[in-house]
Amino acid sequence: xxxxxxxxxxxxxxxxxxxxxxxxxxxxxxxxxxxxxxxxxxxxxxxxxxxxxxxxxxxxxxxxxxxxxxxxxxxxxxxxxxxxxxxxxxxxxxxxxxxxxxxxxxxxxxxxxxxxxxxxxxxxxxxxxxxxxxxxxxxxxxxxxxxxxxxxxxxxxxxxxxxxxxxxxxxxxxxxxxxxxxxxxxxxxxxxxxxxxxxxxxxxxxxxxxxxxxxxxxxxxxxxxxxxxxxxxxxxxxxxxxxxxxxxxxxxxxxxxxxxxxxxxxxxxxxxxxxxxxxxxxxxxxxxxxxxxxxxxxxxxxxxxxxxxxxxxxxxxxxxxxxxxxxxxxxxxxxxxxxxxxxxxxxxxxxxxxxxxxxxxxxxxxxxxxxxxxxxxxxxxxxxxxxxxxxxxxxxxxxxxxxxxxxxxxxxxxxxxxxxxxxxxxxxxxxxxxxxxxxxxxxxxxxxxxxxxxxxxxxxxxxxxxxxxxxxxxxxxxxxxxxxxxxxxxxxxxxxxxxxxxxxxxxxxxxxxxxxxxxxxxxxxxxxx
Amino acid sequence: xxxxxxxxxxxxxxxxxxxxxxxxxxxxxxxxxxxxxxxxxxxxxxxxxxxxxxxxxxxxxxxxxxxxxxxxxxxx
Numbered sequence: 001x002x003x004x005x006x007x008x009x010x011x012x013x014x015x016x017x018x019x020x021x022x023x024x025x026x027x028x029x030x031x032x033x034x035x036x037x038x039x040x041x042x043x044x045x046x047x048x049x050x051x052x053x054x055x056x057x058x059x060x061x062x063x064x065x066x067x068x069x070x071x072x073x074x075x076x077x078x079x080x081x082x083x084x085x086x087x088x089x090x091x092x093x094x095x096x097x098x099x100x101x102x103x104x105x106x107x108x109x110x111x112x113x114x115x116x117x118x119x120x121x122x123x124x125x126x127x128x129x130x131x132x133x134x135x136x137x138x139x140x141x142x143x144x145x146x147x148x149x150x151x152x153x154x155x156x157x158x159x160x161x162x163x164x165x166x167x168x169x170x171x172x173x174x175x176x177x178x179x180x181x182x183x184x185x186x187x188x189x190x191x192x193x194x195x196x197x198x199x200x201x202x203x204x205x206x207x208x209x210x211x212x213x214x215x216x217x218x219x220x221x222x223x224x225x226x227x228x229x230x231x232x233x234x235x236x237x238x239x240x241x242x243x244x245x246x247x248x249x250x251x252x253x254x255x256x257x258x259x260x261x262x263x264x265x266x267x268x269x270x271x272x273x274x275x276x277x278x279x280x281x282x283x284x285x286x287x288x289x290x291x292x293x294x295x296x297x298x299x300x301x302x303x304x305x306x307x308x309x310x311x312x313x314x315x316x317x318x319x320x321x322x323x324x325x326x327x328x329x330x331x332x333x334x335x336x337x338x339x340x341x342x343x344x345x346x347x348x349x350x351x352x353x354x355x356x357x358x359x360x361x362x363x364x365x366x367x368x369x370x371x372x373x374x375x376x377x378x379x380x381x382x383x384x385x386x387x388x389x390x391x392x393x394x395x396x397x398x399x400x401x402x403x404x405x406x407x408x409x410x411x412x413x414x415x416x417x418x419x420x421x422x423x424x425x426x427x428x429x430x431x432x433x434x435x436x437x438x439x440x441x442x443x444x445x446x447x448x449x450x451x452x453x454x455x456x457x458x459x460x461x462x463x464x465x466x467x468x469x470x471x472x473x474x475x476x477x478x479x480x481x482x483x484x485x486x487x488x489x490x491x492x493x494x495x496x497x498x499x500x501x502x503x504x505x506x507x508x509x510x511x512x513x514x515x516x517x518x519x520x521x522x523x524x525x526x527x528x529x
Numbered sequence: 530x531x532x533x534x535x536x537x538x539x540x541x542x543x544x545x546x547x548x549x550x551x552x553x554x555x556x557x558x559x560x561x562x563x564x565x566x567x568x569x570x571x572x573x574x575x576x577x578x579x580x581x582x583x584x585x586x587x588x589x590x591x592x593x594x595x596x597x598x599x600x601x602x603x604x605x
Contacts, residue, residue, distance in 0.1 A: 165581075166580070166581035167581070168581070168584070301559075305556070316560050317580075317583070320560060320564075321560070321563075321564070321580040321583050322579075322580040324564040324567075325564065325567050325568075325571075325578060325579060325580055325583070327577075330568060330571060330572075330577075333568045334572070346565055346568065349564075349568070350561055350564055350565065353564070386561065
């Protein structure tokens with residue numbers, strides 16, 4: 001049962017009715033039941049994985065907090081009789097116990113994710129190496145089912161465990177309530193990766209029916225479907241045609257595919273998140289925003305602060321910071337400053353931590369060298385930009401770079417860069433991607449942009465018209481959004497205008513949504529991550 | 530406090546750390562700045578700022594950062 005199926009809409013309608021009829025203190029229980037039903041319908045064989053993560057993380061967090069509480073109570077009780085050294089020794093012993101629980105919880109759950117997601121990738125690489133060394137033997141691939149949304153719910157649960165360990169949130173003692181945090185169905189399959197501290201109050205709270213909140217939620221859902229079905233699924237047809245036949249579609253087609261894919265991914269993922277946040281809103285639950293108009297960014301660094309925000313902050317808080325400030329890195333910092341000088345030396349540890357983060361980001365997106373190349377490509381650009389920042393500052397000062405024209409140039413440059421890097425996700429291998437980039441300079445087939453060849457990609461002139469209008473609407477809404485909530489502005493308009501706008505959007509999804517043969521409305525790109 | 534102000538001013542000479550109270554919230558300090566800052570502070574004050582201390586409320590102002598340093602010095 002997927003977001004774009006009729007079954008899902010029926011499921012939502014029934015849930016919505018029940019949610020506002022039953023006693024409010026039972027609402028969270030209903031959501032838990034709905035989450036597990038949703039997951040069961042997605043694949044009954046996946047449910048045990050969800051349960052294992054829920055139970056192990058809940059128990060480990062419970063034991064960590066229990067230990068921390070007992071430590072505090074013991075130290076308070078024996079404050080007078082213990083020496084400073086004795087207190088320190090006791091604290092160190094207890095810390096080791098907590099460390100055991102957190103490492104156990106993380107290793108088990110990331111281990112499950114790693115085995116299911118990366119075993120066959122590892123086998124493929126080992127086979128490749130065997131072949132390279134002239135060996136004829138090959139390892140067989142395993143049949144492993146990847147549970148829906150495992151990357152998202154594992155990260156969300158592990159984030160919670162780390163927060164409890166750090167003492168930034170109190171553990172949820174009720175295992176069923178915790179199970180809801182891991183299985184809240186709108187965000188189960190593609191995020192956002194919520195933090196327990198941000199979501200708990202809203203998730204477990206009692207919610208009265210509020211007309212404005214519900215209608216805003218429904219409007220957000222509709223907007224999400226517009227992005228997904230009118231724009232993303234239509235562009236997907238063109239993207240699939242271009243990347244599916246590299247012999248026929250090279251040169252200028254690569255550029256077309258690159259921009260198509262960038263827009264498709266944006267419309268697909270932000271549309272999916274709009275639906276997710278909208279569903280939660282109709283239930284009175286506030287999820288964090290995952291995007292802040294990323295294509296208006298003036299640099300790649302800024303883009304990554306505005307795209308898939310919950311994933312970026314997860315990697316920052318739970319991987320980048322711990323690695324950057326660990327004892328080894330502090331020693332490496334001193335070493336590199338001593339040997340490479342103050343300026344270069346202090347950058348090296350940051351580059352190293354970032355490398356780990358971007359490698360992890362790449363492989364988190366998919367078990368293939370394409371994603372690793374994409375992640376490390378981002379890393380390389382970010383590090384070069386960081387290193388050259390003083391040079392940019394001098395350039396800007398000297399040539400007075402500023403103003404709207406230059407800002408527009410920076411936005412266009414960032415969009416081009418992001419789109420180029422994303423191309424690594426598309427083609428079947430990294431060498432093919434490079435070959436395709438190379439063909440941009442050798443094929444000399446720029447005439448395909450205007451001679452009607454683009455009409456052979458499975459998209460008609462009407463499709464291109466719809467895509468042009470859809471993209472125009474998308475950009476316009478983003479521009480208006482800079483000044484505040486678009487829905488609030490629309491809500492302030494006279495009724496006939498409001499009705500026309502929302503009914504028009506509804507009709508657009510109904511009539512211009514991509515349905516039928518050739519279109520794949522069943523899957524969101526980020527579901528597979 | 531003077532040593533801390535020197536570290537901060539070396540990192541971002543253009544920022545008024547005496548008055549600024551939203552260094553993280555307003556994205557004046559990014560994650561790279563924070564990591565560089567921690568390395569310098571750990572060395573200068575002989576303390577160990579860990580990942581769990583990296584919270585906006587500890588890095589939003591020079592005053593808050595100094596309070597964190599003092600707390601960690603006491604605990605050491």
